[in-house]
Amino acid sequence: ETGVTQSPTHLIKTRGQQVTLRCSSQSGHNTVSWYQQALGQGPQFIFQYYREEENGRGNFPPRFSGLQFPNYSSELNVNALELDDSALYLCASSLFSAPGAGELFFGEGSRLTVL
Amino acid sequence: AQSVTQLDSQVPVFEEAPVELRCNYSSSVSVYLFWYVQYPNQGLQLLLKYLSGSTLVESINGFEAEFNKSQTSFHLRKPSVHISDTAEYFCAVTRVYNQGGKLIFGQGTELSVKP
Numbered sequence: 001e002t003g004v005t006q007s008p009t010h011l012i013k014t015r016g017q018q019v020t021l022r023c024s025s026q027s028g029h030n031t032v033s034w035y036q037q038a039l040g041q042g043p044q045f046i047f048q049y050y051r052e053e054e055n056g057r058g059n060f061p062p063r064f065s066g067l068q069f070p071n072y073s074s075e076l077n078v079n080a081l082e083l084d085d086s087a088l089y090l091c092a093s094s095l096f097s098a099p100g101a102g103e104l105f106f107g108e109g110s111r112l113t114v115l
Numbered sequence: 116a117q118s119v120t121q122l123d124s125q126v127p128v129f130e131e132a133p134v135e136l137r138c139n140y141s142s143s144v145s146v147y148l149f150w151y152v153q154y155p156n157q158g159l160q161l162l163l164k165y166l167s168g169s170t171l172v173e174s175i176n177g178f179e180a181e182f183n184k185s186q187t188s189f190h191l192r193k194p195s196v197h198i199s200d201t202a203e204y205f206c207a208v209t210r211v212y213n214q215g216g217k218l219i220f221g222q223g224t225e226l227s228v229k230p
Contacts, residue, residue: 004158033217042119042205042220043159056217090158103149104218106158 004107006091012113013081021076021110023091031055032074033104034066035090043090049074050096078112086114117142117208121221129229130198136191136224138206145211148189149218150180153203162204165189176200201228 005024013019025032031050035043045058049068063079072093078085088111092104122137140146147166151159163174170182180191189206203225207218 035220040223042207042222043218045217045219048217058217092159103161103164104159106151106160108156108158 004091004093004105006089006107006110008110009108010111010113012115014115015081015083017081017114018077018079019081019112021078021089021091021112023074023076023093023107025072025074025091025093026105029093029095029105030072031094031096032068032072033092033094034074034076035092036060037088037090037109038084039087046076081114083114086112088112117144117146117210117219119206119208119219119221121204121206121224123224124222125225125227127227127229128196131195133194134192134196134200134226136204136206136226138189138191138221140187140189140206140208142187142208142210146208147211148180148182149207149209150174150178150189150191151205151207151220153205153223155202159205162191196226196228198228198230200226202226 007022033048034046037043046060047057052068065077067075088109090109092106094104118141120139128134149164150162152162153159163172165182173179178193203223205223206221209218
């Protein structure tokens with residue numbers, strides 16, 4: 001069974017640039033969620049994708065966008081990067097219909113630094 | 116809306132001592148509750164969860180948590196900790212019937228086990 005994998009693991013961007021982060025979900029999972037974890041904070045929900053559509057969004061501006069592909073992998077795109085976007089970005093996969101639906105399987109994250 | 120408060124940001128403890136990590140939540144609807152653990156430079160792993168039934172839930176590595184609806188708490192306990200338990204612990208909540216991965220996390224508690 002393949003777990004959740006994310007790429008890249010680390011990256012550095014400058015303010016105003018754009019970034020794309022990638023995630024492969026765990027085998028058999030059909031839902032992908034993205035979280036932002038700032039240093040010393042708990043993860044914050046960005047959005048979730050199911051059946052290739054956004055299915056729930058947290059309090060993040062439209063410059064945070066995403067995609068889900070037919071194989072359930074996903075991308076997180078962030079435009080016009082700001083210094084406060086520096087964080088660990090976590091991808092999590094799950095089964096949409098699972099009881100509780102909150103048993104998320106997390107990747108190790110992509111650490112973004114914005115200079 | 117739901118919210119989670121972890122009452123201690125850091126908990127230092129000696130090996131083989133008992134520990135309690137406190138978590139309180141706020142919600143106007145019924146919720147599911149979770150504890151996740153994050154080891155250094157890794158993603159989050161589910162430690163245990165409360166969905167329904169017995170209010171005392173246990174993990175395979177000796178942790179337990181008790182759902183207390185009247186006090187809106189879900190404290191995590193272990194009678195005897197090991198060095199390997201050193202990690203960040205996150206309490207999380209999602210509303211019942213929530214389809215998908217929107218979890219609300221607390222700020223985290225850093226458990227540091229000293230020899």
